[in-house]
Amino acid sequence: MDIVFIEDLRIETVIGIYDWERGIRQTVALDVEMAFDNRVPAASDDIAHTLDYKAVSKRLISFVEEANFGLVETLAERCAAIICEDFGVAWVRLKLSKPGAVTGARNVGVLIERGVRPD
Secondary structure (H helix, E strand, O other): OOEEEEEEEEEEEEEOOOHHHHOOOEEEEEEEEEEOOOHHHHHHOOHHHOOOHHHHHHHHHHHHHHOEEOOHHHHHHHHHHHHHHHHOOOEEEEEEEOOOOOOOOOOOEEEEEEEOOOO
């Protein structure tokens, strides 16, 4: 199985359960791993045959910038669903971090896997 990945995609959004968080934008960071067979695009050298990480990134940025959720869990689930449904990805691992949310911790967040991981 091949992996197409995006690391540390930082996006500003409204996220959080506290009243003070509802009125500000905070940064979330996404790390995404997506199962994809890279043999066809490697043979053709044609971007049309790839899982275009730029297109995935732009779709996630658009969605997350407009999102307004209380929980990082909800945002992570929605992002994973977009990747699977819009891009035909059979398996995704998504880490959603909320830097600075806990004093003394560099990051907190969730790591989820959705779909069936190919062999």
